[in-house]
Amino acid sequence: MRPAILNPLFAETATLKGVGAALVRQLARLKLNRALDLLFHLPIMAIDRVQVDHIDESLVGRPIIVVLTIVRHDAGGPRSPLRVRAVDGGGQWVDLVFFGQSGAWARAKLPVQEQRRITGKLDRYGQTLQIGHPDIALPGEAMGPMLREPVYPLTEGVTNKRMAQLAALALARAPDLPEWIEPSVRERQGWASWHDSIAAAHALTGEGKAKDRLAYDELLANQLALLLVRRDTRLRRGRALAGDGRLTGPLVQRLPWSLTAAQTRVLGEISGDMAQSSPMLRLLQGDVGSGKTLVALLAMLVAVEAGAQTALLAPTEILARQHFASITRMLGDLPVRVGILTGRDKGKVRADLLDDLAMGRIDILIGTHAIFQEAVDYHDLGLVVVDEQHRFGVAQRLMLASKAKAPPHLLAMTATPIPRSLALTNYGEMDGSQIDELPPGRQPIETRVMAVERSEEVIAALGRHLAAGGQAYWVCPLVEGSENGDEAAAELRAAELKARFGPTVGMVHGRMKPAEKDAVMADFAGGGLGLLVATTVIEVGVDVPNATLMIIEAAERFGLAQLHQLRGRVGRGSGRSVCLLLRGPELSETAKARLKLMRETNDGFRIAEADLALRGAGEILGHRQSGEAAFRVADPERTAKFVAMARDDARLLLDRDGGLEGPRGQAARVLLYLFERDAGVALLRSG
Ligand code: ADP
Ligand code: MG
Numbered sequence: 001m002r003p004a005i006l007n008p009l010f011a012e013t014a015t016l017k018g019v020g021a022a023l024v025r026q027l028a029r030l031k032l033n034r035a036l037d038l039l040f041h042l043p044i045m046a047i048d049r050v051q052v053d054h055i056d057e058s059l060v061g062r063p064i065i066v067v068l069t070i071v072r073h074d075a076g077g078p079r080s081p082l083r084v085r086a087v088d089g090g091g092q093w094v095d096l097v098f099f100g101q102s103g104a105w106a107r108a109k110l111p112v113q114e115q116r117r118i119t120g121k122l123d124r125y126g127q128t129l130q131i132g133h134p135d136i137a138l139p140g141e142a143m144g145p146m147l148r149e150p151v152y153p154l155t156e157g158v159t160n161k162r163m164a165q166l167a168a169l170a171l172a173r174a175p176d177l178p179e180w181i182e183p184s185v186r187e188r189q190g191w192a193s194w195h196d197s198i199a200a201a202h203a204l205t206g207e208g209k210a211k212d213r214l215a216y217d218e219l220l221a222n223q224l225a226l227l228l229v230r231r232d233t234r235l236r237r238g239r240a241l242a243g244d245g246r247l248t249g250p251l252v253q254r255l256p257w258s259l260t261a262a263q264t265r266v267l268g269e270i271s272g273d274m275a276q277s278s279p280m281l282r283l284l285q286g287d288v289g290s291g292k293t294l295v296a297l298l299a300m301l302v303a304v305e306a307g308a309q310t311a312l313l314a315p316t317e318i319l320a321r322q323h324f325a326s327i328t329r330m331l332g333d334l335p336v337r338v339g340i341l342t343g344r345d346k347g348k349v350r351a352d353l354l355d356d357l358a359m360g361r362i363d364i365l366i367g368t369h370a371i372f373q374e375a376v377d378y379h380d381l382g383l384v385v386v387d388e389q390h391r392f393g394v395a396q397r398l399m400l401a402s403k404a405k406a407p408p409h410l411l412a413m414t415a416t417p418i419p420r421s422l423a424l425t426n427y428g429e430m431d432g433s434q435i436d437e438l439p440p441g442r443q444p445i446e447t448r449v450m451a452v453e454r455s456e457e458v459i460a461a462l463g464r465h466l467a468a469g470g471q472a473y474w475v476c477p478l479v480e481g482s483e484n485g486d487e488a489a490a491e492l493r494a495a496e497l498k499a500r501f502g503p504t505v506g507m508v509h510g511r512m513k514p515a516e517k518d519a520v521m522a523d524f525a526g527g528g529l530g531l532l533v534a535t536t537v538i539e540v541g542v543d544v545p546n547a548t549l550m551i552i553e554a555a556e557r558f559g560l561a562q563l564h565q566l567r568g569r570v571g572r573g574s575g576r577s578v579c580l581l582l583r584g585p586e587l588s589e590t591a592k593a594r595l596k597l598m599r600e601t602n603d604g605f606r607i608a609e610a611d612l613a614l615r616g617a618g619e620i621l622g623h624r625q626s627g628e629a630a631f632r633v634a635d636p637e638r639t640a641k642f643v644a645m646a647r648d649d650a651r652l653l654l655d656r657d658g659g660l661e662g663p664r665g666q667a668a669r670v671l672l673y674l675f676e677r678d679a680g681v682a683l684l685r686s687g
Contacts (some may be wrong), residue, residue: 002673009036009674010174016169023077023620026157027166036674039198040169040632041163043150046204051147054090054127055122064131065119065147068094068141070110075103083130084110086118094122102584115139144190150204167202178667179676180220181213182649182657189213201633216640217424218631218675221648224668225677226428227650233429238279238406241382243271243302246253247334251301254332255294262286262437263295269433270299270411274306274383283427284418286435286603288385288568289442292413293543296385296437297327299411304336304363308382312366312675315388317342317514318521323387324366325522326543338683341367341376344514371394381408388415416561416568417604418614424647425631444602445571447579449555451594458551458580465549466501467528472549474533475566477557481545493553494533498561504530510537536562538569545573555598556591563598571602590614613638632675 002010002020016025023470032038049063076082076098084096084106096107096118110116131189152163177194180184191213194198200210216530252259259267266284272281277482300310312327313617314320323342331338339362341355356362365371386397396412412430423432450458465472474497476490492508504527517537524532525544530548532538534556550570555563563581570577581595597610631639657664 005177006036006670006673007033007176008175009039009170011035011173013038013166016166019166019169020268021160023162026155029155030153035170035173038166039174040214041152041167041498042201042633043152043167045151047149047151047473049119049147049149053088055094057124059122060124060129061122063119063121065117066094067115068096068118069115071111072112073103073106073110082106086116091110093129094118094127095125095128096134097125097130097549099133109136114146129368138150138171143406145422148204150202171199171202177670178663180653180667180671180674182652182664185649186213187644189216190605191216198428200512212638212642213631215631215634216444216642216646217671218634219639219643220472220649220668221671221677222425222631222634223428223643223646223650223677224653224672227654230429231654232512233281233407234278236407236408237277239308240277241274241303241306241409242249245305246297247301247305247336250334251298251330255312257439259294260291260435260437260439262435263291264306266433266435267298268634270295271302273431274302274409277613279407280411281421282411282433283430283432284411284413284433284435285423286413287438288415289418289572290435291437293323293387294330294413296387297330298411299374299408300383300385302337303383303409306382307380308363309357309360309378309380310364310383311372311378311381312364312385312387314366314368316537317344317368317540318508318517319387319446320367321518322525322542325525327364327366333504336363337361338364340367341365341371342514343368343370345370355643372396380405381425383409383411383447386410386412388413396500413521416565417608418455419608419640421606421636421643422612424643425639427633428647439582441500441574442571443576443581445567445575445577447581447599447602448565449583449599450556450580452582454582455582458582459497462531462549462551468528468629470549471544471547472551473547473566473569474531475535475537475550475552476535477552477554490535492531493525497531497533499530505533506531508537509535536566538566542569543572544569548573548575550577551582553582554584555595556587560597560607560614563594564604564607567598567602612640 012024013019013027013032014021017034017036019027020040023270027033027038030041032041045061048064050059051065052059053066055066066087066088069085070086072085074083074085079490082098082101082103086094086096088094093328096110104588117137117139118134123130123132125317127361149160150167151165152160152167154160154163163181174195179189179193179255189209189212191209192206194213195215197210197213200206201214266286270282270284273282284292284295298311300312303310312323314323319338320342324338328338330437339354339356341350345353353362354376357365358377358379365378371378397412410430411425417434418426461476462472474493476493490507498505500660506524508517508520512520513687518530520529521542523529524547527546547572550567552558552563552566558566567579571578581598583591583595593610593614597607601607634642653659653664653668659665660669
């Protein structure tokens with residue numbers, strides 16, 4: 001049960017004074033549905049105004065507050081604005097300028113010969129000083145504009161003033177909450193109480209300290225939830241799965257190469273966990289092309305040897321199909337039954353498959369999230385492998401566990417390495433394994449950045465590559481703001497390249513029918529197509545070792561992790577690979593830095609750290625990681641700064657300070673509900 005002290009914050013916005021149905025709808029556009037949402041809807045900056053008696057040139061461009069005497073009204077025309085001439089105490093003329101207001105309105109608001117307190121930004125128009133659409137108040141009015149005004153993220157129909165009022169209403173409901181932070185931590189950081197901090201974060205006072213504390217609170221809630229999940233999993237009895245090598249042995253023997261030392265070590269860590277009865281929670285990290293898929297397959301075979309079923313969850317249909325194809329190929333005639341289930345399998349095929357699964361006639365099930373829907377029953381699920389994990393959150397991971405009689409072992413794999421701070425926030429309940437070595441013989445991918453004006457040269461080089469029997473990818477970017485712009489761009493580009501190179505050009509994008517996509521992918525993998533024009537649907541996992549040229553159009557529009565992942569589609573065989581990043585004419589500093597780093601390094605860990613550091617306020621936790629780390633206050637910078645501290649604090653609370661039963665634990669319960677850490681809250685409910 002949610003602590004009653006939080007009830008006023010969880011009430012809907014409609015319960016706030018003066019908030020009607022129309023405003024409720026407008027606020028909902030910003031996902032502001034409850035007082036709590038308004039409370040955490042923090043201003044992003046402040047306007048600092050100067051209050052002056054006299055206006056002069058030096059103030060142009062600044063927001064000011066000044067008392068003026070109204071002198072004359074000049075009616076506006078259809079094209080020209082309404083101008084109200086006014087003068088300050090020293091005789092300086094200023095025009096107050098309005099578009100779309102009537103003369104009558106202006107005469108009522110700004111009567112000639114009277115004084116008004118005017119607030120707005122001072123501009124110059126030719127020789128004239130002017131203020132456009134100022135705030136107007138009586139000189140003596142108490143509730144005038146503030147010298148320091150917080151600026152909120154807004155939506156149409158809700159002014160900043162209104163948002164500030166709403167914030168004030170939400171703040172008025174914010175109770176004093178018990179302290180959940182370890183006292184010595186709070187003292188060392190010089191943090192105020194939660195209540196004072198949230199108030200200061202709205203007033204933008206205290207140089208970010210208030211926001212630091214709130215971010216810490218959020219990270220603490222996150223770490224507590226993860227540790228609770230971890231503890232709960234550890235306490236449950238799963239099933240010990242020990243293999244006998246009858247499947248893994250022959251498979252490894254048959255490979256044309258041997259496992260890398262890192263693959264062998266990681267496999268040891270995984271099978272060591274699986275041999276225990278407490279369920280494995282392990283995150284497998286390894287750079288693009290380091291051979292995670294094979295490790296996963298071997299782990300699954302260990303489970304099959306022990307008589308259990310396993311499931312491999314892929315983030316996209318393309319990947320699921322590809323895993324199915326490559327796994328059945330690798331298994332050859334080994335006695336392992338593999339099935340595939342995605343959202344598009346319907347009717348009898350699906351019914352038969354579900355039946356086989358429930359009867360234990362399938363050993364390995366591969367698929368998209370469809371494999372964990374309500375209707376899917378396993379006979380004896382012992383191991384779940386989640387590939388390219390970062391699109392699945394803790395909540396989903398818990399849901400997986402509920403599918404088995406005994407909680408299954410869980411192995412998660414990330415597409416690219418992730419920085420430690422993100423690993424802690426997103427996978428903090430897991431142990432980690434790293435493949436820190438690429439298979440031998442790989443040549444580093446050569447990366448070049450080229451201006452888009454040179455695309456003719458690039459296309460000529462592509463032509464030579466194809467003529468020599470090479471294969472290549474051409475990736476088109478996502479077009480911002482248009483519903484299906486990226487597909488349109490890919491279609492256009494594909495048509496152009498087809499006209500040039502003929503039927504060797506194929507295309508895939510997200511809007512194509514799955515069967516069409518499969519056919520094109522299979523054709524490319526089989527060498528029937530030389531060039532694949534694609535959107536980012538090929539971003540993760542696609543494995544065609546013969547493709548050694550990657551061209552990425554408008555590379556500046558991609559994030560670093562995404563570029564690294566895309567580039568990782570080449571350099572998968574022993575041939576020399578090249579990645580060409582085509583860039584547009586205008587690059588932001590961040591984009592420049594990104595492309596430079598891509599040119600300089602192939603090291604996924606370095607790229608991941610830089611990615612985090614480079615993301616500005618506007619690019620917080622790009623779409624890719626956002627699934628899990630849906631933080632309200634903890635931006636990447638604060639996360640990097642505080643997450644390890646929050647981790648220690650959470651551990652201390654659970655292990656030494658009496659857990660959730662002690663006095664600090666009671667406060668921590670409030671914290672978990674405040675930040676809606678559902679996984680943690682669910683455990684509180686059940687335990
Ligand atoms: P990722 O870690 O990106 O998922 P993959 O598992 O797709 O990497 O492996 C990349 C390529 O390397 C595949 O073609 C795979 O067959 C190959 N590979 C995997 N392990 C080895 C190894 N030990 N030696 C040589 N090639 C390997
Ligand atoms: Mg992979």
